[in-house]
Amino acid sequence: MMNLSEMNTLQQLLYYYRENAGYVFEQFTRHFLISIYGVLFAAIVAIPLGFWIARHKKLADWIIGAANVIQTIPSLALLSILMLGLGLGSDTVIATVFLYSLLPIIKNTYTGVRNVDTALLDTGKGMGMTRLQLTYMVELPLSLSVIMAGLRNALVVAIGITAIGTFIGAGGLGDIISRGVNATNGTAIILAGAIPTALMAVLADWLLGLLEKRLDPSSKVTSKH
Template sequence: MGDLNTFQQFFYYFSENGSYVFMQFLQHFLISIYGVLLAALVGIPLGILISKYAKLSGFIITIANIIQTIPALALLAILMLGMGLGQSTVVIAVFLYSLLPIIKNTYTGINNINKDLIDSGKGMGMTKAQVLYMIELPLSLSVMIAGIRIALVVAIGVTAIGAFIGAGGLGDIIIRGTNATDGTAIILAGAIPTALMAVLADLILSWIEKKIDPIKRNKKFTKPTIQSLND
């Protein structure tokens, strides 16, 4: 290994430890996903709630903002005192960090819907629940996905730090590299997949966000219609 340059060491490490890196990659991704899904289960209903009761919005968003300002390592240390070491502690940390973008985007998405559409629904005899599920949620879905996208990218970074409290993941490989005498290649073996995971998650959710955006979909379908009428 000493005769190889960093680039060669990097590929040598992957050839010898490919299955281990993949296992840590999968573990890292699952921890991030679990935390974000848990935040979505709590954050989306909270976002809907504060869009209906504006007086609560300031308080709930302020609490989520305060959590977001706590440094990741400090939050993990605080949670570790009560929950101990391991993956569960990191999942809760990811959950807490993911709340703000999900709550805020849900709240913003519903509040930015054209009020005429809501009034039309009510005029047709829809109940509040029907207006929510048939008008508000479908029209705000792309904005909500954008919040989940932000939360997942942040979660991947937080999970990497979670290796310091025994959660495993790609952060564990990075720590091994920092402890090695000449561990640059090992650090890269953990850092590059982490960066790729964040980029891919962002690109995939961005694509989904654009696909379900009702404004962009309407533009896509109306342009050929107008052209055919002109013909």
């Protein structure tokens, strides 16, 4: 049998996957869950906030500006700040992902709602629809594809941020990359963590992109003709 040191990088990579398949899958799942939790929590806050500032335009610049400021903080610095209050582990990474996800979701929700045709809103009002009915039956369906684009951007960024969670003991695919960096000949181990991370980001972007197109009202009109 060939010695590990005699294998090329591809052979070492395949060997690593074969010997550590369970561990890689466990870290992949953990990585994905940390990313998705952070984005979902952000969506719960950011989507209603986006609708609210779309109706209170004077506050929009302030709130979007505050979310912009968060984006300027380096991810490692933000992790370190949050770690002081939340300690080590996945909770701190989820909180970091949450904060970074606010801007794209708030901004896209605001843009989507503001771009809804006012004539449709006036028609709804003329039919006696309440503000809540206008929100759920007119504004939300028409702005959903734009909101989905914000969620898509947030999730792709979140997957990258979660990779550095290894530095505070959060686990995820960053752990595998970190082991490769610390190994003597760790190129294959680095790739073993980097490839699934990249695949996760590409698949998330592609799947949410498909969903975004399906939710786009203009694409439904086009398909009917």
